[in-house]
Amino acid sequence: MRGARYFRLLILLLPLGAAAGYAQERPYFVTYSHEMEEPGNLEIENFSVVGTPAAGSRFLGSTVEFEYGTKAWWTTEFYLDGQSTQNDSTIFTGFRLENRFRPLMREHWINPVFYVEFEDTSADKALREIVGHDGKADLLERNSDARGDKEREIELKVILGSNFRGWNISENIVSEKNLAGDPWEFGYAIAASRPLALAASAHECKFCREKFQAGIEMYGGLGDRYSFGTHLTSHYAGPTVNWTAPNGTTFSFSPQFGLNDYSVPVLYRFGISYEIDQFFSHFRRGGE
């Protein structure tokens, strides 16, 4: 029943996001770009993934994210995770808290961002990162069994991003440590995208090319401290696209294909995000 409450919360929050603001995010689901949330803005996002592991049941993993621009160089994000598995159950799987820091105050050819995350999850199927030897076998366990396997983890990333002639190219180097004593695990994510038109049109439009961004994304595990490499690791790649509606809501979609037998054959990822400009100003008298 906690899962049902989680999804009711999600449905309640999405219209809240439609109250004000404008978001146009990169169409990435796993890869982070170096672009930070604007200070004072709160972005509410929902990202979901649907997959069917071979010999397993179809699942829907979902996260609701609250991303706040603390400073121009510091973004804080809080996630609530849940999942639903066919022929099994729908459950709340935990939370994550992350901070991203941009050490260089100006735009460079390559821009680094440091990412620190704490997560407390179990039976997670949101697949927001693939590290170590994560693979389809992790998704076969029944929820009642998987919930007993608590994952309290610290995740560190180095995010490298570049913008060049309308293109964004982002690379993430991922490391993750289960605080229960498992070894450090590693992973990667890379992506590139571009708006379909670089100049804005003079008139308001719904489906003009500037409202769309398209690109590609690839990510996977790189083993752990004792078995670094691509042996027994899963990898995914696929095209990705998003569209920003005139009211600022951004819808994203990506079919991502498993690149080896250790991966789920296909993951379908969906996203919706909305930004509330100067979030706390809405609670002040006069709105300023």
Added chain:
Amino acid sequence: MAKCLAAIAMAALLSLGAFAAADGAWLKSVPVRDHDRTNPYHGQPDAIAAGQRIFADRCSKCHGADAQGTKKRPPLRSSRVQQEASEGDLHWLLVNGNMKKGMPSWAKLPDQQIWQVITYVKTLHD
């Protein structure tokens, strides 16, 4: 569980930081090459209209719908923006931001859109 709640509360408190007021010191940081850059859309009516739309979406909440500024963010009708700063200076500011003062980098926008919004802002002189 109590430790987790304490950690969340601490992070929430840290997120409530105040923003510093902007000043014009950034102008001295603009390299000559950037200062001298010319706007390919200068004065073009379509670019002004497009820039106005971008301004409404991206800039108006901080700088005011009429660009007169808000309590914590500077006006864009000021002599600093309209006379002192060249279009190249403004382009440099939008790409790099002034992050210590709360102005984010807008390098996520294509260069064309940055020039379009500058084209619009430069029409706002009183």
